[in-house]
Amino acid sequence: MTLRTSLLRSALSEDALTWLDAAVDRIAADPRAIRQVFPAARRRCGRHRIDDHWTVDDAARAVLLTVVPPADLALELVGLYRHGDRAERRAVLRALDVVDGGAAGLTLVREAINSNDIELIAAALGPFGARALPLPEYRQAVLKCVFNDIPLDRIAGLPQHADAELARMMADFACERVAAGRGVPADIWPIVRAFPAAVALQRATIELDTSSTIPARREAAARALADFTGAC
Amino acid sequence: MRIFDPHIHMTSRTTDDYEAMHAAGVRAVVEPAFWLGQPRTSPETFYDYFDSLVGWEPYRAAQFGIAHHCTIALNPKEANDPRCLPVLDELPRYLAKDRVVAVGEIGYDSMTPAEDEVFARHLQLAVEHELPALVHTPHRDKAAGTRRTLDVVRESGIAPERVVVDHLNELTAAMVLDSGCWAGFSVYPMTKMSEDRMVRILAEHGTDRVLVNSAADWGRSDPLKTRRTGDAMLAGGFTEDDVDKVLWRNPVAFYGQSGRLELDDRDHEDTSEFMGNSIRRGGQ
Numbered sequence: 359m360t361l362r363t364s365l366l367r368s369a370l371s372e373d374a375l376t377w378l379d380a381a382v383d384r385i386a387a388d389p390r391a392i393r394q395v396f397p398a399a400r401r402r403c404g405r406h407r408i409d410d411h412w413t414v415d416d417a418a419r420a421v422l423l424t425v426v427p428p429a430d431l432a433l434e435l436v437g438l439y440r441h442g443d444r445a446e447r448r449a450v451l452r453a454l455d456v457v458d459g460g461a462a463g464l465t466l467v468r469e470a471i472n473s474n475d476i477e478l479i480a481a482a483l484g485p486f487g488a489r490a491l492p493l494p495e496y497r498q499a500v501l502k503c504v505f506n507d508i509p510l511d512r513i514a515g516l517p518q519h520a521d522a523e524l525a526r527m528m529a530d531f532a533c534e535r536v537a538a539g540r541g542v543p544a545d546i547w548p549i550v551r552a553f554p555a556a557v558a559l560q561r562a563t564i565e566l567d568t569s570s571t572i573p574a575r576r577e578a579a580a581r582a583l584a585d586f587t588g589a590c
Numbered sequence: 591m592r593i594f595d596p597h598i599h600m601t602s603r604t605t606d607d608y609e610a611m612h613a614a615g616v617r618a619v620v621e622p623a624f625w626l627g628q629p630r631t632s633p634e635t636f637y638d639y640f641d642s643l644v645g646w647e648p649y650r651a652a653q654f655g656i657a658h659h660c661t662i663a664l665n666p667k668e669a670n671d672p673r674c675l676p677v678l679d680e681l682p683r684y685l686a687k688d689r690v691v692a693v694g695e696i697g698y699d700s701m702t703p704a705e706d707e708v709f710a711r712h713l714q715l716a717v718e719h720e721l722p723a724l725v726h727t728p729h730r731d732k733a734a735g736t737r738r739t740l741d742v743v744r745e746s747g748i749a750p751e752r753v754v755v756d757h758l759n760e761l762t763a764a765m766v767l768d769s770g771c772w773a774g775f776s777v778y779p780m781t782k783m784s785e786d787r788m789v790r791i792l793a794e795h796g797t798d799r800v801l802v803n804s805a806a807d808w809g810r811s812d813p814l815k816t817r818r819t820g821d822a823m824l825a826g827g828f829t830e831d832d833v834d835k836v837l838w839r840n841p842v843a844f845y846g847q848s849g850r851l852e853l854d855d856r857d858h859e860d861t862s863e864f865m866g867n868s869i870r871r872g873g874q
Contacts, residue, residue, distance in 0.1 A: 396686075397683065397686035397687045440637065443641075444645050
């Protein structure tokens with residue numbers, strides 16, 4: 359029994375456990391049964407949090423997907439996502455860290471990142487997404503997280519996938535925010551600071567902005583520069 | 591006055607409507623899947639529509655303190671178009687979802703053989719998914735259409751108390767209530783039913799198994815007709831408890847048969863943005 363399954367079992371009521379076992383049996387007998395039990399899992403099993411990563415509904419739905427034979431998995435994943443509500447879609451994306459979604463999984467990760475739904479973007483950028491996405495797409499997705507105020511500690515792949523190009527993109531983003539007189543999300547700075555050569559130009563730009571005639575821009579530049587140098 | 595509008599097409603309404611509804615006392619709605627004024631011609635556009643009924647619209651409603659649920663079906667008008675029929679094969683996926691509280695709107699539009707078959711099939715789906723059914727009655731030839739509707743309901747084997755037959759009037763109310771089904775009334779600015787006529791019907795037939803809705807949609811309609819009916823009931827001598835029964839407890843009792851009403855949804859996680867598209871514009 360995996361850690362996740364044992365966690366889930368300890369979190370479920372007796373009724374929910376009975377339901378989940380029956381649902382697993384139904385899928386084992388006919389993989390298409392997942393189309394009926396997957397949507398029902400949230401109200402049958404609950405939605406509360408088990409640990410830092412899993413909620414009951416996501417974990418229960420992941421367990422159901424582990425029962426689908428590999429030959430049917432891509433078809434069912436795509437169908438569950440296409441016809442899923444938000445919680446179901448999030449569960450499909452989370453499950454990609456547990457089942458082998460292959461090329462279909464990558465397609466769903468891309469669709470989720472394209473959606474702008476912050477819950478789905480964060481779920482798409484789990485270990486599977488971070489591993490499967492080509493680096494240029496991964497960088498764009500990370501930047502999209504920053505744009506949408508998704509904390510970067512909610513996504514996988516950092517800092518190991520951070521590189522000079524990602525640092526450059528983050529620093530350019532900081533320049534834009536400063537020019538607009540707006541704040542810069544704090545979690546970009548460790549990446550920016552790790553590649554000083556790649557962001558020298560942006561640093562100089564922000565230094566210039568500290569003497570802007572526009573008060574909001576001047577203040578934003580001062581704050582950003584302190585973060586840039588790690589002075590605060 | 592707390593109000594549950596058991597039939598309203600919020601997809602077609604604005605955020606001003608949501609605000610006005612909340613101010614009038616509306617705290618819960620059911621949005622039935624129906625047609626959109628202009629015909630759809632392929633299954634995929636239905637899936638996008640269903641997607642909004644189970645995702646986007648509940649999110650929008652939650653911003654205004656209103657609990658949103660829906661019913662899912664291939665409506666009778668579009669069931670006449672063979673290009674749309676593949677939707678039927680995917681309905682079981684949607685009928686399994688949270689917040690899907692009935693099969694609907696189903697029933698007759700022009701009473702064609704295709705509509706007969708699709709109506710019966712939907713009632714079977716309701717039985718299989720342990721869901722109530724919301725049945726629309728035709729605008730034209732209503733009395734005959736309602737009789738035929740009740741025949742099909744009877745033959746299907748679904749329990750009558752799990753069926754609401756909607757858009758009734760003075761000539762169709764009695765036969766529906768006598769059948770054991772719930773009676774739905776859509777109070778409209780000009781056509782189906784007015785609030786004063788509604789009060790007379792309640793005086794004649796009582797408040798048991800009666801649902802009052804605005805059925806507001808993309809046509810000329812008023813999402814506050816539920817409230818206006820409540821006010822007209824009070825002016826007509828009904829008590830506040832009568833109003834609460836008709837406008838809140840009755841819809842809760844009917845749709846509660848699904849086991850999927852979520853009326854106190856404080857842990858709803860969607861408080862910030864949906865698809866990057868915040869309707870609470872004005873923030874950052």
